[in-house]
Amino acid sequence: MWDYSEKVKEYFFNPKNAGVLDDANAIGEVGAIACGDALKLMLKVNTDTHVIEDARFQTFGCGSAIAASSALTELIIGKTVDEARKLTNRDIADFLDGLPPEKMHCSVMGAEALAAAVASYRGEAVDDDDHEDGALVCKCFGVDEGMLGRAIRTNKLTTLEQVTFYTKAGGSCATCHEAVEEVLAATNADMVAAGELLPGEAFTARAATAPAPAPAARMASAPITIAPPKPKASATPAQPGAAAGLTPAQEILAIGRVIDEMRGTFKADGGDVSLVDVSGDLILVHLTGTCAGCQLAGATLGGVQARITSTLGRPVRVVPVQQV
């Protein structure tokens, strides 16, 4: 279930200004049934004062589409056409105390319907707008460059996913993703030039197509080094100079030496320890006498483990096993 604000619910369950406006003198229609939402915005504008005296809507769509349409009518009634035209989809979303990110396209649909209605009022042919709005980018949802640019600029969009949430472009067959990214990169670049966006925030086509190496300056600040863990300082540094860089055979000899050195401790307690096998990080030892089954043997083996880790320069685990 969507996390709709109380205001969205209120405007969906009890929409204001729904229905047909019989004496409308400006109409804006956007969307299509195939796309899953469509809005018909009807305005009654005073031709002397250019004040929007009444507005009604009809919407095919989800709960947030209906709420956004109703919110739009509330926002524009009483405003002049020029004032209304300045509204953006953000104003619609803000009026509703926000929309889920995936539903922001509902607010964009409202803004586009308003633009279409204003164009119709002013007698501007919508077909001319098509030319100004550039090429159709997303064929599935009928989104052109102009609509993309407006949504990107108004909402400071910087990722493909955001553009899809706000305009639906690229939300179906995905074949237009590269074209959408081109528009996004170009619009972001304009926004950076106009000081509306920080250069680091802007979408760049390179970042999307191939994970090209980051700029040198950034590389320098985050050097990646892979080093073996530092051997822990030991009270009795065994075999100085033998740490790290040992061949497997040298490692086994070194482990044997450490265990031999430690045998005295075990023998003092009436037991013994011997090396069984070395397998990667595991050092298998065999405990005999009183050491076998002794709770304290674990602590003593911990000492052996620390010594071997220090000697080899890599972490190991010493595990007691039954002799095979």
Next chain:
Amino acid sequence: MQPIYLDNNATTRTDPRVVEAMLPYFTEQFGNASSMHAFGADVGAAVGAARHSLQALLGAEFDHEVVFTSGGTESDNTAILAGLRVMPDRNEVVTSTVEHPAVLSLCDWLERNEGVVVHRIPVDSQGRLDIDAYRAALSDRVAVVSLMWANNETGTIFPVEGLADLAKEVGALFHTDAVQAVGKVAINLKDTAIDMLSLSGHKLHGPKGIGALYVRRGTRFRSLVRGGHQERGRRAGTENVPGIVGLGRAAELAAAYMADETTRVRDLRDRLEQGLLQRIGNCFVTGDPLDRLPNTANVAFEYIEGEAILLLLNKAGIAASSGSACTSGSLEPSHVLRAMDVPFTAAHGAIRFSLSRETTAPEIDRVLEEMPPIIARLRELSPFWTDGTPTADAFNPAYA
């Protein structure tokens, strides 16, 4: 007012008798079934009894053909991946366009990353599989066929027994996602050529997080999850004992209620469909009218959008679901309805009512009362509808 739950294809209420059966396995019977002491032995016996219940519900020949998993998705993934692994000289998978994402997403991934050739067999306008296309896709290059027993959105049933026979002719393994079918249609696996079958506990009034994969004895198999000898090495990991016990009890109950599903529940479903068609214009039932799950009604309402219908239904205390784009966060309507070529005018407004053995006649009657005003109200709001008739042609968008 009691809420009315008609979204049982999404999940069902865990039967109180199932919960009761499970509870001791959280408290006194907490043992690990693999342990060599009394705590483990009792639990091991309970797991065995649950396996028997599943065997009976599925009509399987042997109880050890039932492998417990975490649910339908894991079972589907295990079956298809195992099929490909045991047949290294075969590199193709056959499935349909209307499968659950548990199958389709995996197939997409296999195609993209593993070079597996995937055949997605189309369906007709009633959701029935194109058998000719299926035959054409079968060859000795096909490792595994995965076709659902019943569709989760429309309830349309595929003739899986016959489809399995065809798969055998080319030596392919046959897996069926029967998550929606188990407990709603009679299944007798020992009389079929089906090699693997997936089921899920929470679709049949059992708990979530438990399911099973049937693997016919003698079927070559590779475990997906490694790490232990559980389930005869076919699914590693300490057994989800409370879940398994719950699934076993759910299987027993499902077997006992099967007759109810296919008679009383079917009648209620038909009453709902007929009632909606009588009361509301410009709507139709999707799916195969002849061979459909007894509990599923998928009705497409033209010129309105599904999420809006669901929100108003929810306000009236009725839970259903929709194939609409807006409910899922995707922008496309249901892939199942699109595969059936349901027109966009209706695909966005398709509502699925899925009943269960807990559904009552008064509940259906209340839905029939609530629906007409909801549909009328949204159509009044729709620009494609004026005074009781569609007016889609009168809509001339500036941006379409």
